[in-house]
Amino acid sequence: xxxxxxxxxxxxxxxxxxxxxxxxxxMQITGAGSSFDNPFFQRAFYEYSRSVSGVQVNYQSxxxxxxxxxxxxxxxxxxxxDVPLQPAEMKAxxxxxxxxxxxxxxxxxxxxxxxxxxxxTGVKLSPDVLAGIMLGDIxxxxxxxxxxxxxxxxxxxxxxxVVHRADGSGTTYIFTDYLxxxxxxxxxxxxxxKVVNWPAASSVGAKGNEGVAGQIRxxxxxxxxxELAYVLQNQISYAQLRNASGQFxxxxxxxxxxxxxxxxxxxxKDFSIVNMPGAGSYPICGYSWVxxxxxxxxxxxxxxxxxxxxxxxxDGQTFAVRVNYVSLPSNVQAQAAKALxxxxx
Amino acid sequence: MLVLTWLCAGIAxxxxxxxxxxxxxxxxxxxxxxxxxxxxxxVGVPGGGAANAIVGSLVIxxxxxxxxxxxxxxxxxxxxxxxxxxxxxxxxxxxxxLTGVPSIAIGVFAYTIVVVPQKHFSANAAAVALSIIMLxxxxxTTEEAVKLVNPAIREGALALGxxxxxxxxxxxxxxxxxxxxxxxxLGLARxxxxxxxxxxxxxxxQFWTLQPGAPxxxxxxxxxxxxxxxxxxxxLVAWGGALTLIxxxxxxxxxxxxxxxxxxxx
Numbered sequence: 001x002x003x004x005x006x007x008x009x010x011x012x013x014x015x016x017x018x019x020x021x022x023x024x025x026x027m028q029i030t031g032a033g034s035s036f037d038n039p040f041f042q043r044a045f046y047e048y049s050r051s052v053s054g055v056q057v058n059y060q061s062x063x064x065x066x067x068x069x070x071x072x073x074x075x076x077x078x079x080x081x082d083v084p085l086q087p088a089e090m091k092a093x094x095x096x097x098x099x100x101x102x103x104x105x106x107x108x109x110x111x112x113x114x115x116x117x118x119x120x121t122g123v124k125l126s127p128d129v130l131a132g133i134m135l136g137d138i139x140x141x142x143x144x145x146x147x148x149x150x151x152x153x154x155x156x157x158x159x160x161x162v163v164h165r166a167d168g169s170g171t172t173y174i175f176t177d178y179l180x181x182x183x184x185x186x187x188x189x190x191x192x193x194k195v196v197n198w199p200a201a202s203s204v205g206a207k208g209n210e211g212v213a214g215q216i217r218x219x220x221x222x223x224x225x226x227e228l229a230y231v232l233q234n235q236i237s238y239a240q241l242r243n244a245s246g247q248f249x250x251x252x253x254x255x256x257x258x259x260x261x262x263x264x265x266x267x268x269k270d271f272s273i274v275n276m277p278g279a280g281s282y283p284i285c286g287y288s289w290v291x292x293x294x295x296x297x298x299x300x301x302x303x304x305x306x307x308x309x310x311x312x313x314x315d316g317q318t319f320a321v322r323v324n325y326v327s328l329p330s331n332v333q334a335q336a337a338k339a340l341x342x343x344x345x
Numbered sequence: 346m347l348v349l350t351w352l353c354a355g356i357a358x359x360x361x362x363x364x365x366x367x368x369x370x371x372x373x374x375x376x377x378x379x380x381x382x383x384x385x386x387x388v389g390v391p392g393g394g395a396a397n398a399i400v401g402s403l404v405i406x407x408x409x410x411x412x413x414x415x416x417x418x419x420x421x422x423x424x425x426x427x428x429x430x431x432x433x434x435x436x437x438x439x440x441x442x443l444t445g446v447p448s449i450a451i452g453v454f455a456y457t458i459v460v461v462p463q464k465h466f467s468a469n470a471a472a473v474a475l476s477i478i479m480l481x482x483x484x485x486t487t488e489e490a491v492k493l494v495n496p497a498i499r500e501g502a503l504a505l506g507x508x509x510x511x512x513x514x515x516x517x518x519x520x521x522x523x524x525x526x527x528x529x530x531l532g533l534a535r536x537x538x539x540x541x542x543x544x545x546x547x548x549x550x551q552f553w554t555l556q557p558g559a560p561x562x563x564x565x566x567x568x569x570x571x572x573x574x575x576x577x578x579x580x581l582v583a584w585g586g587a588l589t590l591i592x593x594x595x596x597x598x599x600x601x602x603x604x605x606x607x608x609x610x611x
Contacts, residue, residue: 007510028552028554028559029464030465030559030560032547032548039387039388039389042387042388042551043387043389043390045551046386046387046390046551049552056550056552058549058550058551058554058560059550059551060548060560061570073460073461075460075461075465075466076465076466077466153583164474171429193479206573207573208573209572209575210570210574210575211573213574214573214574217575233388233389233575233576234575234576236575281558322389323387323389331497338431
């Protein structure tokens with residue numbers, strides 16, 4: 001009786017771990033960071049493991065801040081962030097693993113998304129009004145300043161709830177970079193970082209672009225900022241913003257591309273593409289970056305990493321458009337390829 | 346007063362029923378063959394499942410049990426039969442305190458002692474974290490179960506000249522086994538749904554990552570990730586994952602009860 005039970009238990013465990021051993025892949029790469037990138041990365045890495053190479057890329061969307069931290073702790077093979085490493089972060093990383101190579105992998109827009117019952121997508125916002133909402137000076141959707149920009153739109157008497165990121169976020173960096181450039185008050189009161197103190201009295205934090213998009217969807221009166229792909233995939237309403245040339249522009253792949261074209265050369269020290277001039281430029285855009293160690297500790301994994309990203313910044317860009325990201329401009333692709341060539345494996 | 350206690354008892358029982366019914370309602374539609382056999386797919390690619398998360402959870406729980414059950418049961422036996430004085434009091438005190446330590450703190454601890462030195466997230470690290478959470482539950486339940494066994498039985502064995510350790514292993518422990526199994530199951534059920542410690546350790550994966558040394562998918566992580574996402578199909582999978590977790594714990598419960606019945610075999 002006892003022996004029978006042991007045999008049953010043993011067989012079950014054996015089957016479990018046996019299945020495990022069979023299913024193991026030839027090469028697995030682990031990455032973490034930006035949730036801005038996540039829908040594009042998931043799709044591209046999925047296709048890569050299926051049709052390009054057997055390399056499986058496990059990417060976890062933990063936010064840019066987390067990505068930088070885990071990369072520096074060397075618990076992941078690559079990190080992704082919508083902001084290149086800042087000087088202090090670079091110092092910490094170099095102390096941990098030597099020189100870091102950073103290159104852009106995707107281009108996207110940050111949409112100002114909202115949930116106001118009976119109000120359609122495309123509400124017009126000026127930089128002042130947007131900053132006013134985010135600063136907590138404008139607290140209700142029926143505020144005269146919003147109505148003045150949107151004649152005829154039936155705004156309800158509904159308190160505004162600002163939804164922002166709770167984790168260290170490159171999307172927050174891009175959004176506050178924009179607000180800092182268009183609002184002197186925001187610049188002195190809040191500033192520009194991956195984590196800021198949100199001044200609006202009625203505000204809630206959520207984890208990741210996923211969480212912010214979900215929170216906006218579930219909260220009438222909410223307004224927040226998320227990567228464009230998230231609002232397009234989830235039918236969330238988003239605003240048109242008045243750009244530096246005085247035009248109201250909705251975020252689309254084309255208006256993001258227009259903005260990026262105004263600044264053809266970006267590098268890890270000069271990367272901001274918010275508030276770009278040009279009538280057709282959407283004002284809140286950004287590149288997202290991947291970090292790799294210049295001297296790869298594991299030769300074969302290093303080769304796989306370089307191969308993966310060489311594909312991602314060139315052929316892999318075809319999947320960007322399919323999930324509502326902008327494919328990298330060809331000159332930026334060339335810059336990324338050059339950076340990759342400097343990695344020693 | 347009597348009516349009030351009845352009412353409260355009813356509420357306590359109803360909670361479980363309400364949760365289970367609600368989760369079945371929401372998660373039931375997600376459970377199809379693909380859910381149990383396919384890997385997750387990215388947003389926009391239909392037909393994904395949660396097979397790797399289910400197996401990953403089973404692997405992690407099994408490894409955690411392999412660490413926690415032997416240590417916990419032996420420690421519980423020590424406390425019930427052998428432990429006297431200061432040391433036993435200290436062990437009791439520390440395991441009681443350990444029960445109250447937030448699981449997220451244990452996750453950070455496992456991250457620091459396993460993930461950072463090993464330089465990768467892994468099922469191993471997750472098993473270490475979960476076993477620490479299981480341990481005090483198993484220790485204290487085993488202690489209570491062994492204490493319930495009439496000491497006269499063991500004394501009878503000792504009087505017949507049996508070694509002390511044999512009397513414990515062959516006489517007392519078999520009598521207490523229903524209680525010991527209950528303790529192990531309580532521990533299992535407690536950790537099967539833990540997500541906080543797994544965030545720092547198992548990390549999650551979209552693939553079959555079944556070497557214990559690699560980042561591994563797990564059901565609670567899947568539920569956490571998919572439930573906060575704005576995608577409707579992911580939210581459905583999250584409900585399906587929650588339902589699967591409940592079923593998994595029920596199934597483990599029933600299997601253990603069948604394999605180790607409360608009554609001794611004749």
